[in-house]
Amino acid sequence: MRHLSPIDQFITQADHALRTVLGRPRITERPNPASASESKLSDTERTQAAGLMRVNHSGEVSAQALYQGQALTARLENVRASMERAAMEENDHLAWTEQRLNELGSRKSLLNPIWYAGSFAIGAFAGAMGDRWSLGFVAETEHQVIRHLDDHLAKLPNQDIRSRQILEQMKEDEAHHATVALEGGGSPLPTPVKKLMAAMSKVMTTSAYYI
Ligand SMILES: [Fe+2]
Ligand SMILES: [Fe+2]
Numbered sequence: 001m002r003h004l005s006p007i008d009q010f011i012t013q014a015d016h017a018l019r020t021v022l023g024r025p026r027i028t029e030r031p032n033p034a035s036a037s038e039s040k041l042s043d044t045e046r047t048q049a050a051g052l053m054r055v056n057h058s059g060e061v062s063a064q065a066l067y068q069g070q071a072l073t074a075r076l077e078n079v080r081a082s083m084e085r086a087a088m089e090e091n092d093h094l095a096w097t098e099q100r101l102n103e104l105g106s107r108k109s110l111l112n113p114i115w116y117a118g119s120f121a122i123g124a125f126a127g128a129m130g131d132r133w134s135l136g137f138v139a140e141t142e143h144q145v146i147r148h149l150d151d152h153l154a155k156l157p158n159q160d161i162r163s164r165q166i167l168e169q170m171k172e173d174e175a176h177h178a179t180v181a182l183e184g185g186g187s188p189l190p191t192p193v194k195k196l197m198a199a200m201s202k203v204m205t206t207s208a209y210y211i
Contacts, residue, residue, distance in 0.1 A: 009072070013068065013072065013120075016064075016068050017065070017068075017113075017116055017117075020061055020064045020091075020094065020116060021061065021112050021113050021116055024095070025091040025094060025095075026088060026091060027088065027091045027092050027095050028085075028088050028089060028091075028092050030089075030092055032095070032096050032099060032166070033096065033165045033168070033169035034096065034099075034100065034161075034162035034163070034165045034166050035165060036161035036162050036165060038103070038162065039159040039160060039161055039162070040159070041104075041157055041159070041160060045159075045160070046104055046105070048155070048156070048157060049104055049156055049157055049160045049163050050101060050104040050105070051209040051210070052152045052155060052156055052163070052209070053097050053100050053101050053104065053106070053163055053166075054101060054106065054107070054108065054109050054208055054209065055109075055204075055205045055209050056093075056097045056149075056152065056167065056170070057094065057097035057098055057101060057108055057109065057112075057208075058108075058109040058111070058112055058115050058204060058208035059145065059148070059201075059204070059205070059208075060090055060091075060093040060094040060097055061094065061112045061115050061116050061119075062115045062116070062118075062119035062204065063090040063093070063119075063141070063145075064087065064090050064091065064094060064116070064119075065115070065116040065117070065118075065119035065120040065123060066119045066120070066122060066123035066126075066138075066141065067083065067086065067087035067090060067123065068087070068120060068123065069119065069120040069121060069122065069123025069124035069127065070083075070123040070124065070126055070127040070134050070137075070138070071083070071084075071087070071123075071127070072123075072124055072127060073123075073124045073125075073127030073128040073134075074126075074127035074130075074131055074134045075130075075131055076131055076134075076135075076184075078184060078185075079131075079135070079180065079181075079184035079185075082180045082184070083138075083180070083181075086138075086176075086177045086180060089173050089177070092173075093166075093170050093173070096166045096169075096170075097166060100162060100163055100166055103162065104163075109208040109211060110211055111207060111208060111211055115204055115208070126138075131185060132185055132186065132187045133186075133187060133189070134186075135181040135182070135184050135185055135186030135187075136181070136182075136186040136187040136188060136189050137186075137189065138177065138178070138181040138186065139178045139181040139182045139186045139188075140188075140189045140193075140194055140197060141197065142174040142175070142177045142178035143178055144194075144197060144198060144201060145174045146171055146174050146175060146178075148201070148205065149167050149171045149174070150171070152167060153167055153168070153171075
């Protein structure tokens, strides 16, 4: 890999951040899993589905920032390729949830730049702690995301199959990301750290539903 000067690094990171929050980041070859036809939703159901999908979209903005922050500081020699693939799959999630928000006639969270900045800092910190901890951090994040997706699958209107198909595929991907991180040598995190992570994601999930 070419050695990047601090200015190159800064430009690369700023480019990533802007693409994630405002633009179209690079995605994989996979199609959007929402293949069902659009279902009839009442106004209340549509608002509920859009709120949940907005939270999921913000979660993916954070995921992207975590991976980028971590890539900046971690060594990750033996898992770099799989981590890069995982980061690109998070971009698929970002694109699919954004598309669904548009279909529901809604919008992305206005607070996304804040989620990005905060998560980037956390990712960079985790990366600096060493690969064992930073991979453990990825695995724990993914486990928490899976629990949260289950919760959303229970709350989504039953007939909103398109949103469900997206979340089901995301769940499968997140489980795979967690496995990759653990197989790459990730350590289980101490319970207080897990609790802190859960508390922080609660702030995000609650506010992104509305804002
Ligand atoms: Fe994701
Ligand atoms: Fe993931």
